[in-house]
Amino acid sequence: MSEWAFIALLFVISAMLPMVPIVGGRLLGPHKPNEQKNSTYECGVETVGDTWVQFKVQYYIFALVFLVFDIEVVFLYPWAVAYNQLPLFGVVAGIVFIVTLAEALLYAWQKGALEWL
Amino acid sequence: MTITPETVAFAIMSVLVLGGGLGVVSSRNLIHAALYLALTLFGVAGLFVLLEAPFLAAVQVLVYLGAIAVLVTITIMVTRRLMGITENVNRQWPVAALIAVLAAAILGFVVISQFAGVYPTQAVPPDTIERMGQSFASHQGFLLPFEVASVLLLAAMIGAIVVARD
Amino acid sequence: MADVLASLADIYTTIGNLLTRLFVDVLGASPELASGIIKFLGAGLLATSVLLILVFNIWFERKVMARIQDRIGPNRVGPWGIFQTVADLAKLFTKEIIIPDGADLVPFMIAPVISVMSVVLIWAVVPFAPTLIGTDLNIGALYFVAVSSLGVVSILLAGWSSNNKYALLGAFRGVAMLVSYEVPFVLALLVPVILSGSMRMGDIVRAQSIPFLVVMPVAALIFWIASVAEVGRQPFDVIEGESEIVSGYHIEYSGFAFAMFYAAEWAHGFTVCALMTVLFLGGWRGPGAEQIPTLGIVYFLGKTFLVYFFQVWTRAILPRMRIDHILSFSWKFLVPLSLVLLVLSVLADKLGQLYIPGYAVAGSFVDLLPRTALLLVVNLIVGGLAALWVAGLGRRERRRQEAALSVASIEGRAAQQAR
Numbered sequence: 143m144s145e146w147a148f149i150a151l152l153f154v155i156s157a158m159l160p161m162v163p164i165v166g167g168r169l170l171g172p173h174k175p176n177e178q179k180n181s182t183y184e185c186g187v188e189t190v191g192d193t194w195v196q197f198k199v200q201y202y203i204f205a206l207v208f209l210v211f212d213i214e215v216v217f218l219y220p221w222a223v224a225y226n227q228l229p230l231f232g233v234v235a236g237i238v239f240i241v242t243l244a245e246a247l248l249y250a251w252q253k254g255a256l257e258w259l
Numbered sequence: 260m261t262i263t264p265e266t267v268a269f270a271i272m273s274v275l276v277l278g279g280g281l282g283v284v285s286s287r288n289l290i291h292a293a294l295y296l297a298l299t300l301f302g303v304a305g306l307f308v309l310l311e312a313p314f315l316a317a318v319q320v321l322v323y324l325g326a327i328a329v330l331v332t333i334t335i336m337v338t339r340r341l342m343g344i345t346e347n348v349n350r351q352w353p354v355a356a357l358i359a360v361l362a363a364a365i366l367g368f369v370v371i372s373q374f375a376g377v378y379p380t381q382a383v384p385p386d387t388i389e390r391m392g393q394s395f396a397s398h399q400g401f402l403l404p405f406e407v408a409s410v411l412l413l414a415a416m417i418g419a420i421v422v423a424r425d
Numbered sequence: 426m427a428d429v430l431a432s433l434a435d436i437y438t439t440i441g442n443l444l445t446r447l448f449v450d451v452l453g454a455s456p457e458l459a460s461g462i463i464k465f466l467g468a469g470l471l472a473t474s475v476l477l478i479l480v481f482n483i484w485f486e487r488k489v490m491a492r493i494q495d496r497i498g499p500n501r502v503g504p505w506g507i508f509q510t511v512a513d514l515a516k517l518f519t520k521e522i523i524i525p526d527g528a529d530l531v532p533f534m535i536a537p538v539i540s541v542m543s544v545v546l547i548w549a550v551v552p553f554a555p556t557l558i559g560t561d562l563n564i565g566a567l568y569f570v571a572v573s574s575l576g577v578v579s580i581l582l583a584g585w586s587s588n589n590k591y592a593l594l595g596a597f598r599g600v601a602m603l604v605s606y607e608v609p610f611v612l613a614l615l616v617p618v619i620l621s622g623s624m625r626m627g628d629i630v631r632a633q634s635i636p637f638l639v640v641m642p643v644a645a646l647i648f649w650i651a652s653v654a655e656v657g658r659q660p661f662d663v664i665e666g667e668s669e670i671v672s673g674y675h676i677e678y679s680g681f682a683f684a685m686f687y688a689a690e691w692a693h694g695f696t697v698c699a700l701m702t703v704l705f706l707g708g709w710r711g712p713g714a715e716q717i718p719t720l721g722i723v724y725f726l727g728k729t730f731l732v733y734f735f736q737v738w739t740r741a742i743l744p745r746m747r748i749d750h751i752l753s754f755s756w757k758f759l760v761p762l763s764l765v766l767l768v769l770s771v772l773a774d775k776l777g778q779l780y781i782p783g784y785a786v787a788g789s790f791v792d793l794l795p796r797t798a799l800l801l802v803v804n805l806i807v808g809g810l811a812a813l814w815v816a817g818l819g820r821r822e823r824r825r826q827e828a829a830l831s832v833a834s835i836e837g838r839a840a841q842q843a844r
Contacts, residue, residue: 198337223389231396238409245413
């Protein structure tokens with residue numbers, strides 16, 4: 143528990159450290175809003191219509207595939223920590239796990255989920 | 260009750276979790292709701308640390324904050340127009356609030372009556388992660404659930420791709 | 426005399442003891458409060474030095490890139506231009522922080538702060554010397570991956586709250602790239618954990634009698650590529666896309682808010698070099714580092730700057746990759762490669778542990794030689810096969826394109842003759 147005290151302190155300090163200059167900059171720096179400066183940047187022309195991004199399913203699919211692999215890796219970490227004490231059977235169990243997930247990757251690949259069009 | 264640093268930390272984390280939860284259900288802007296969700300998940304990670312389960316805390320941040328919160332936020336952002344969109348408030352919120360308070364009261368009563376005065380007597384052993392790893396690979400441990408989890412993830416991947424491709 | 430030398434040899438413990446005695450004896454604080462204050466001072470020192478070493482790094486990078494590009498680089502502000510970064514940051518401080526129309530104020534201001542936090546928090550588990558580490562968490566390796574995944578959230582926040590299509594597009598592309606490279610990053614990170622049997626960074630460094638770069642070079646390469654992509658440096662800097670989408674998700678930021686993003690990105694670049702050093706190059710290990718802990722930080726910084734030099738070098742010579750190439754490279758090459766590497770190395774290592782006499786998994790340089798040799802051979806075989814396959818792909822692609830080209834030219838000539 144005391145290990146995490148350092149992390150809590152570093153968290154607070156690293157949150158304060160950027161906030162102080164930003165707040166200081168807003169208080170001390172020039173603050174002259176005018177219509178041109180505050181308008182949204184679009185390479186020099188005026189924006190037309192609402193800000194709206196066309197739905198591309200690729201963004202969603204990449205995040206989804208990443209989620210599955212993230213959870214897989216989370217299971218692999220305790221296995222990796224105990225690796226040196228495991229018998230060969232334990233190592234094979236881990237390999238079966240990895241192979242099943244390689245199969246998931248292969249499925250995603252074949253179905254074209256990993257394209258960016 | 261003595262005020263130790265752990266008590267202060269517990270108070271802060273509880274405020275994050277509860278405040279974030281309230282923010283999710285009561286915020287008018289969907290993106291703000293997603294951000295409050297991220298705050299709640301972060302508070303839960305802090306609670307895991309206080310329960311001496313740092314591995315779970317790291318997993319919580321990595322999976323929930325780094326993947327699930329991102330997924331939820333991306334989904335909201337690509338299916339809504341930006342800015343200034345407030346959702347309609349559900350008209351039946353007084354009834355819902357009443358039911359929620361009743362459920363919380365019942366659960367709280369059950370938990371407090373069963374667990375009041377019960378404190379952990381054993382110290383947490385220092386090598387929990389190694390034991391977890393060894394149990395993943397032993398018959399007496401969690402070998403079958405470990406392998407079933409991989410099949411479950413395979414099924415999740417297939418399902419997600421089938422649904423997303425439609 | 427010998428006493429003074431002994432205390433100088435382990436200067437970190439000496440300073441810690443002096444401060445504790447100062448707080449407990451002179452100021453009458455309790456030991457817990459004293460250790461709390463020392464931790465606070467240490468955290469402050471760590472956070473400030475991470476952001477200050479940035480000043481030197483940016484100058485170093487600009488000079489090295491300039492020399493590679495056959496020009497001089499900054500040389501006006503101070504001798505050899507070493508105060509250039511200070512001047513730049515001072516300028517950014519005085520610029521107005523413009524808040525665009527319709528921007529969501531709280532996420533807009535919080536995004537740079539989260540970005541900086543996600544980098545500084547990583548340094549809490551980096552071992553500078555045998556007795557100098559922020560906190561030796563028992564989940565050190567997983568901790569810094571979790572913390573760097575917070576950076577992804579900050580990019581989404583920045584892109585969204587700017588109320589700008591291009592910022593949002595840039596943010597999505599950035600998130601897709603970061604998320605795709607997190608998988609090989611974490612898979613390659615499994616390798617030091619397996620080899621040392623622990624997630625503590627201190628243990629990982631202590632287990633490197635032979636640096637893991639030599640034991641599993643392909644894993645080190647995968648980690649290196651994935652970490653350069655995680656930071657968003659060339660050749661993976663589509664997040665910034667200076668000539669494409671004009672600064673991506675931080676288009677609408679100016680003044681010190683932009684400086685914070687800028688600082689966070691550079692600091693992250695240096696941080697992954699430090700992580701590479703700790704995980705694969707042996708961290709603070711070097712001749713005499715165990716007996717004289719003070720030397721540890723010298724070796725650590727030396728190795729980190731060497732790795733940083735390589736990062737700047739690749740930045741200067743490689744062109745930017747296209748976003749779909751970047752994503753295919755990660756999912757279709759790096760992830761399968763790291764999975765295959767993991768399976769084969771683990772199998773070979775376990776069989777070696779069981780059937781080769783004298784095969785040790787921990788110990789001194791000589792003890793670890795059989796394991797190093799076996800894993801190095803497996804790595805070279807896997808790496809060699811992967812390289813051959815990629816070369817074969819390139820050859821087949823070129824042949825296909827030449828065939829298409831020659832068909833087109835024959836048809837073209839036939840059409841011309843027919844006319």
